[in-house]
Amino acid sequence: MALMTQRLLDEEIAIDEETERSRDTERHETHVNQCEMSSSFSATSPSTSSAYQLEEHISAPRATPELPPSDPKRRKWQSHPGRNRFGCGGRLVCSRSHGAFVVTVILMIATLTVYFVFDAPFLWGYSPAIPIVAAVLSLIVITNFFATSFTDPGILPRVDNIEIIEMDRQQANGNGINDVAHLRPRFQDVVVNGEHVKMKYCTTCRLYRPPRCSHCAICDNCVLMFDHHCPWVGNCIGLRNYTYFYRFVFCLSILVIYLFASAVTHISLLAQEMPFGDVMRKTPGSAVVIVICFFTTWSIIGLACFHTYLLCADLTTNEDLKGLYRRKHRPTPPSSTPSTSAATNSSVGHSTKNPFYAGCFKSFFGRLFKSRFPSLLDARGYLDPHPTIEIRVPKKSEKSIENH
């Protein structure tokens, strides 16, 4: 028994040394990160914060090997490291920068108010259906807008230290190397439907970003199926809120055209009865609606068409902007063997087809009608730094008693 305990203690010490070593390597890496990214100030703060976090985490179990007295009532969103704002006890997630979001809300509310004050009563006289349709459309637009703004876009939670340490150990054992740079190469290659896709290592979240996942510089999170960060809705657009966003943009483009047409009709009908100056004096609101709609229509219709195209081609805005699947922008093949690439594609560059594309119709409906992906953040879940499980084991008479 004593011998066993001794052995166990040795083991424990060895493991502590190991964590120590990993901590050093971590430190080294964060240092490298800082040097590397000192030009962009936004990247420095998270790496230092992760270092602090690590420090804390490693030292905590040493001081108290038993279950430490941690507050069980803390929820996960309260210690979320990204730049997000949470509402309603973690149910709502949005970005911390919200300037443009406020502008959008004011613009939308103002336009709709003006329309319903000046145009709607007049048009009600012709047909009550006209304002009712406008009301329904605006309701759809507003709900989709808020759904986009306050839904978790598909944030990948950051990796905890235990997993990093263990991964490194497994890698080191597997390859027999002890160098951090070799342990975690910048890219990992996966084959998706026969095409090579690079998975980049995210130094902030400390994980290999899954294909189509990207790190949002504004929210400081890795977001699955990252489309873009939309300041107007004040959130990233990703896997979980893309459908809301698409419906929002699509319905908004219809609504804007509808409001524009209504206001123009209103003014032209009045202009038949009275001179134009009187019309302006009677419904100044219509003119306001026309001006606002005229200037916003083009960008919104363009956006709606663009996203319809993206849905049909199964692309994200991010991929489209980077030109990931276009020939020109791919000077080197990701990882095909040098001999074949040199023979075939050395001058032209390598074009890859989109490995996720499964046909226009299928991708369009696939992205709009899938069941909602669960929030990986689990923002309302309780933090549990020391998870325990209960297992049922057959009783072994003497040994289990020895613990007491």
Added chain:
Amino acid sequence: MAQKPGTMAQMRNGTSGGDKRQYETEVIILNQCRKLNGQIFIQRDYSKGLDVQFEAEYPARLTEKVPRDVWENTIVRINRIFADAEAITPQTIFETVLGCFTCYASYAITKSTYRRKLDELQEFLNRENREIYHHVGFHIRNPMERGLRVLEISLLSRQGETPRDDVDSPGGAIRTI
């Protein structure tokens, strides 16, 4: 230390019956197990696309503990649950359309298909753990805890010896209650 093993154990559990069939509940602190034994990580399999699937390869550390076909059965079932959750069925279409028409009020009330499948997964994992993996010192954790990136298997006992029975409370990973 050990006084009267049989009576003590019986008192604690308050059960009587054949001593072969007796079980007791152990609380295992997973972090300590991870420090001692490490974990097995099953990575995501992206070869078919982005739908959540895990690599079906047989992890080397399971050898001699879990037969290959048992493991394959488990992983195939897990993958099938995710495949079902990601599939587009009339039900998911109905869910979405209903959500649109009710201003997403229905989302607040009803569980999504995906969520129901995750509950099913949790149930399945609990059963598999209880019936197979706990007996040989493994614990498959719910991949949701790792953001569906990896499937983590905790090793509850060390290879070669069984710290589950021998670790003392002060430094040990396991306490018996």
